[in-house]
Amino acid sequence: MGAAPLLEVKDLVKHFPIHKGFIISKQVGAVKAVDGVSFSIDRGETLGLVGESGCGKSTTGRLILRLIEATSGQVWFEGKSILDLEREEMRELRRDMQIIFQDPYASLNPRMTVGDIIGEPLQIHGIARGQEKDKRVRELLEVVGLASYHARRYPHEFSGGQRQRIGVARALAVNPKIIVCDEPVSALDVSIQAQVINLLQDLQEEYGLTYLFIAHDLSVVKHISDRVAVMYLGKIVELTDKESLYDNPLHPYTKALLSAIPIADPILTRERIILEGDVPSPINPPLGCRFHTRCSVAKEICRHEEPAFADAGGGHFVACHLVNK
Ligand code: SF4
Secondary structure (H helix, E strand, O other): OOOOOOEEEEEEEEEEEEEEOOOOOEEEEEEEEEEEEEEEEOOOOEEEEEOOOOOOHHHHHHHHOOOOOOOEEEEEEOOEEHHHOOHHHHHHHOOOEEEEOOOOOOOOOOOOOHHHHHHHHHHHOOOOOHHHHHHHHHHHHHHOOOOHHHHHOOHHHOOHHHHHHHHHHHHHOOOOOEEEEEOOOOOOOHHHHHHHHHHHHHHHHHHOOEEEEEEOOHHHHHOOOOEEEEEEOOEEEEEEEHHHHHHOOOOHHHHHHHHOOOOOOOOOOOOOOOOOOOOOOOOOOOOOOOOOOOOOOOOHHHHOOOOOOEEOOOOOEEOOOOOOO
């Protein structure tokens, strides 16, 4: 038997209630942002979580860290049921579970120096104060490829890529075990994206980190992920190791996402699968397979029966009637 996963997510659900009425407010519906998501991540592994905006991937990341509370489901971290922890226990556990946000500018307090931004979690968790904290901040700046004198500067004095490095240093400060990377390179120029991804990979090797890497584009997670989960409208529709996903995608949605990635080799061509229509509303997701309104190979059964999320062989999980017959 292999080692237990570091993180296990079971049937996670987040429905944001919609209320109507000013004086007497009552719930009239719910945004089904995350609707029964399950996966696990092993120690030292990177799981890529990919899907179009609004599919629930960032909400999933926030639910795991309890930055927002789940409607139902379970999240296990090192054998602890996170969703059942008291506030104080959760505060302690946050040391092990950090997040890097998409917009490095919005997530860094513009009135604080970089030294204070990176040093804050050290202080909050009682890890280091005074000179010891300053020394640790200088070390962290160097680890992420910045200089120790940058500690005295303010976020606006840095480029987007450098600001993301500050975000990484802040997340690393408390020696976490897992980092939720929530679209950490989406706001950066393509040339800078690779630098930040390489940095995250180097740090993973050096510190044995585990990542949940969230992105809206399959090309971004290809380099860094060991396995990839594809999300559509609140559910995971395909989950497998990187090679299987990129070489042999099984779900029509994954195939469409992959077809949108340009190929560097001019001799190779790939037929572009254009996804018709918009993503349906998560308030009223389509019955049956949620993807059927945009799927070019949908059958009658897809309109009324939800496909099971099942192993199509070798741990390649997919939710599609055409694959799991
Ligand atoms: Fe398309 Fe049907 Fe498969 Fe859904 S279950 S992805 S609609 S073929």
